[in-house]
Amino acid sequence: MSHRRQGRAVVLGASVAGLLAARVLADVFESVIVVDRDELPVAAVPRRCVPQGEHGHGLLARGYEALEELFADFAADTVALGGIPVDIQRDTLWISDGNQLRGAESGLRGLCLSRPAIEGYIRERVAALPGVEIRAGHEAVGLLSTPDGTRVTGARIQPLGGAVEELAADLVVDATGRGNRGPTWLAELGYEPAAEERVDAHMVYVTREFRRTPGASPYAALVQAPWPGQPFGVVAIAVEGDRWQVTLLGCGPGITLPAELDEFVAFTGRLPDPRVHEILANAEPIGEPHRMRLPVSVRRRYEDARRLPEGLVSTGDAVCAFNPAYGQGMTVAAAEALTLRDCLAKGVAGLPQRFYRKAAKLIDTPWEIAVGGDLRFEHVLGPRTRKTAFINAYIGKVHRAAVGDAVVGRAFLRVANLMAAPPSLFAPGIVARVLRGSRRPAAEVSRVAGRQAVGAATRPVR
Numbered sequence: 001m002s003h004r005r006q007g008r009a010v011v012l013g014a015s016v017a018g019l020l021a022a023r024v025l026a027d028v029f030e031s032v033i034v035v036d037r038d039e040l041p042v043a044a045v046p047r048r049c050v051p052q053g054e055h056g057h058g059l060l061a062r063g064y065e066a067l068e069e070l071f072a073d074f075a076a077d078t079v080a081l082g083g084i085p086v087d088i089q090r091d092t093l094w095i096s097d098g099n100q101l102r103g104a105e106s107g108l109r110g111l112c113l114s115r116p117a118i119e120g121y122i123r124e125r126v127a128a129l130p131g132v133e134i135r136a137g138h139e140a141v142g143l144l145s146t147p148d149g150t151r152v153t154g155a156r157i158q159p160l161g162g163a164v165e166e167l168a169a170d171l172v173v174d175a176t177g178r179g180n181r182g183p184t185w186l187a188e189l190g191y192e193p194a195a196e197e198r199v200d201a202h203m204v205y206v207t208r209e210f211r212r213t214p215g216a217s218p219y220a221a222l223v224q225a226p227w228p229g230q231p232f233g234v235v236a237i238a239v240e241g242d243r244w245q246v247t248l249l250g251c252g253p254g255i256t257l258p259a260e261l262d263e264f265v266a267f268t269g270r271l272p273d274p275r276v277h278e279i280l281a282n283a284e285p286i287g288e289p290h291r292m293r294l295p296v297s298v299r300r301r302y303e304d305a306r307r308l309p310e311g312l313v314s315t316g317d318a319v320c321a322f323n324p325a326y327g328q329g330m331t332v333a334a335a336e337a338l339t340l341r342d343c344l345a346k347g348v349a350g351l352p353q354r355f356y357r358k359a360a361k362l363i364d365t366p367w368e369i370a371v372g373g374d375l376r377f378e379h380v381l382g383p384r385t386r387k388t389a390f391i392n393a394y395i396g397k398v399h400r401a402a403v404g405d406a407v408v409g410r411a412f413l414r415v416a417n418l419m420a421a422p423p424s425l426f427a428p429g430i431v432a433r434v435l436r437g438s439r440r441p442a443a444e445v446s447r448v449a450g451r452q453a454v455g456a457a458t459r460p461v462r
């Protein structure tokens with residue numbers, strides 16, 4: 001850093017989005033105070049206020065790249081923690097709409113590591129930065145502002161059972177997640193709520209862990225996503241401590257999933273592809289099951305707000321909470337941290353408008369992918385345009401073509417991993433391959449794909 005760090009930033013929420021924001025704020029501010037209402041564990045274990053930590057989390061290639069940019073030794077450090085670096089096309093079994101995407105070296109880098117371990121790593125690294133203080137067990141209860149409300153000047157925080165304290169700041173970052181009170185706090189200062197888009201896919205998750213024998217499976221992750229003909233899926237991710245984190249997914253109103261061990265394992269045997277079941281049939285179970293019924297996906301359009309106070313930005317799930325089935329949340333939080341860094345280069349004045357404008361562009365693609373995918377299910381309410389129908393029909397062909405054509409598979413995974421924009425799937429060379437490769441009837445492709453190792457990875461994963 002050539003310039004002097006000065007002033008104070010306060011970050012509300014010490015989860016992935018808040019900590020990554022703190023990482024970039026520490027380059028600019030002399031003091032960065034990160035406040036969380038939870039008790040933050042020293043070990044990489046799930047915690048009360050982040051219940052999704054019990055469930056498998058995939059890190060997309062774009063997120064991996066962003067984390068490497070934010071932490072120079074990210075790759076080596078996470079391997080030391082037991083993380084498994086993967087090539088996302090070669091080391092993952094992908095079943096989309098019943099089609100197995102052909103495995104191949106893709107250059108798309110991902111990481112298999114549990115959510116608590118990823119957060120724990122980021123927390124440790126951020127806490128060690130000069131000027132950073134993390135205050136656990138403190139709840140943010142409101143904002144401080146100038147008398148006319150045009151500038152946020154800090155936050156009111158309250159330790160459990162203690163008195164409210166005022167924390168002055170030159171910048172406040174709200175990273176308090178899905179259930180954030182940002183709109184209420186803004187209303188208290190006289191601001192209209194930002195427009196919201198909401199989509200309810202009625203997702204249900206049940207996760208169990210099993211002992212993993214390193215090298216026994218050619219895959220570090222196996223993903224069988226639900227699709228309209230099959231509203232159930234399963235994701236198994238190899239994580240540190242030689243464990244498989246196995247999540248059953250269901251998509252639909254009133255859907256339930258089995259949590260009891262025998263039923264859980266039997267359920268995986270009734271899915272179109274047998275390979276997760278084959279792993280579980282002989283695996284030792286660990287611990288208890290965890291269930292989660294997911295709240296709606298919400299996107300807040302701060303970029304369109306007529307008025308916003310200076311000195312306050314929101315990030316992470318507080319701005320956009322996605323359907324987690326697409327594995328985008330941590331990646332978008334990391335990309336938003338890089339955007340915040342770039343926007344801070346011009347100072348704090350006008351930061352909210354600058355940040356939200358750029359963040360909106362960043363969120364557009366993952367939101368379109370998630371909402372477009374959700375709208376394939378009849379029960380999901382939302383505007384279905386001709387464009388949505390056309391894109392979804394084309395993506396169906398992409399999945400079919402990707403069974404035999406690794407180039408098409410890579411093009412699809414580059415978009416799903418936020419490394420390329422969706423129009424890249426319409427490049428002439430890809431369209432030609434998709435049309436050629438999707439000519440085989442869907443049912444035939446599904447049967448072949450579901451029951452045989454088409455283009456399977458050959459390298460055992462340690």
Ligand SMILES: Cc1cc2nc3c(=O)[nH]c(=O)nc-3n(C[C@H](O)[C@H](O)[C@H](O)COP(=O)(O)OP(=O)(O)OC[C@H]3O[C@@H](n4cnc5c(N)ncnc54)[C@H](O)[C@@H]3O)c2cc1C
Pocket residue numbers: 012013014015016017018035036037038049050052055056057058059060138139140141175176177178180205292294315316317318324325326327328329330331333
């Ligand atoms: C079941 C499930 C599975 C998921 N799977 C994936 C996946 O595979 N890949 C992926 O990238 N993402 C996934 N996500 C999303 C991912 O967990 C989040 O996007 C990511 O954690 C970033 O969230 P965040 O930091 O914005 O909020 P959160 O992680 O929700 O954290 C919010 C933080 O704010 C704190 N807080 C809240 N209110 C207050 C307050 N008033 N005062 C002080 N502190 C407060 C909380 O204690 C918490 O620490 C999944 C989510 C769910 C629910």
